[in-house]
Amino acid sequence: MSNYELNGAPLDVHAPDSRRRLAAAHSAHERPLCLCRRPPIPMYIAKLQEAFIVKRMPGTGSKHSPDCESYDPPAELSGLGEVMDRAIKEDPENGETTLKLAFSMSKGASRNAPVPGDGETTTVKSDGTKLTLRSVLHYLWDQAGFNRWTPAMAGKRSYPVVRRHLLQAASDKRAKNAPLSDSLFIPEPFSQQEADGIAERARRLFRSIAGVRGGVRKLMIVVAEVKQFDDARFGKKVTFKHLPSQPFYMDAKFGEKLQKTFGNEIDMWNADEGAHLMLVGTFSVLESGFPQLEEAALMAVNSNWIPFETLDDHLLLQRLHADGRRFIKGLRFNLSNKKPLATVVTSDTSPNPVALYVVAPESEEDHLAALSALVKDSSLSAWFWRADEAMPPLPEIEGFESQSLDLEGV
Incomplete structure (x- = not known):
């Protein structure tokens, strides 16, 4: 839990009067201070519908x-460094x-072949100035806090x-000049008692974008948990x-390539x-x-x-969970699968976080050199696990x- 100060007085965001104080400060463009460090770190107040939320300033995390x-x-x-700002x-x-976004939210009336993700750029070619589908999912996951654990x-x-x-x-995000939430479909939690209502609400949404309108088909983004492929x-x-x-449908070539490209993720899920x-995708709705x-x-x-990306990632997470550790999981966004990143950063080590790196035994020389440069330029201490050896403490x-x-020992 964070401690804040506003206009020289302590701020408890859960206190009954906090909304009034935050609303007044928001109108006056005043900034709360986070007291986790000295000197305190300026924050800002965001309005999300009728709520006021204290958020960190960009680039200060x-x-x-x-x-x-x-x-x-x-x-x-x-x-994140490749796409932020x-x-x-x-x-x-x-x-x-x-x-x-590096992908379209509409398409012409003709039925072009769908595009599954590829293993390197995750759905489309991108230079970091636009987000792929995987990057959007990673960003929402990060913003929702599901790459963090205590x-x-x-x-x-x-x-x-x-x-x-x-x-x-998603509620305070915009894409393609529109609220992202207007184009986002995440299925309601299923219950047998509410099954008919859940299905009807989904059908109503699908009907709202079905077919060709004004010469184009509208697309939406789906984020959903996979049950099975058939x-x-x-x-x-x-x-x-x-x-x-x-079900959501795919042509045969698309379905085969999707399962081949993400065979690693499917295998780990099966095991x-x-x-x-989780699947993230764009979808249209046919006239039917x-x-x-x-x-x-x-x-x-x-x-x-x-x-998690690999079995080694999974094993490291299991160890962290078992030992009761606090940590933040690194996400790739647009970053190539061949480029190194910190698998995990601890949030319970004192006085500073530690970056945990998993070194795969098949790592090539260029990858190891890039990893060495990343560690050298980082301000964080580093911990390494060579995955063909026993995991160190x-x-x-x-x-x-x-x-x-x-590098000689890898």
């Missing part, structure tokens, strides 16, 4: 204390964030919680766990009964009322909804000394 809610690892240790632009004055969160995460926070994370009479289909009555497989995927990417998350809570990366 790494200046906060690791145990502060506003702490973020240095952006260069994940894929280019594809993602925060405006503290109005509290809105503008996203530049032991107090154990047993408190579920699909309804994930959905609610993802929708909240063959359809013509092509393929995916069924979502919380919308079992309405762990507690894991979840059936949703059709146009682009898509997949992301595996563990039982605590923390994303995790960084001590107090006084961890940085490891060096011995």
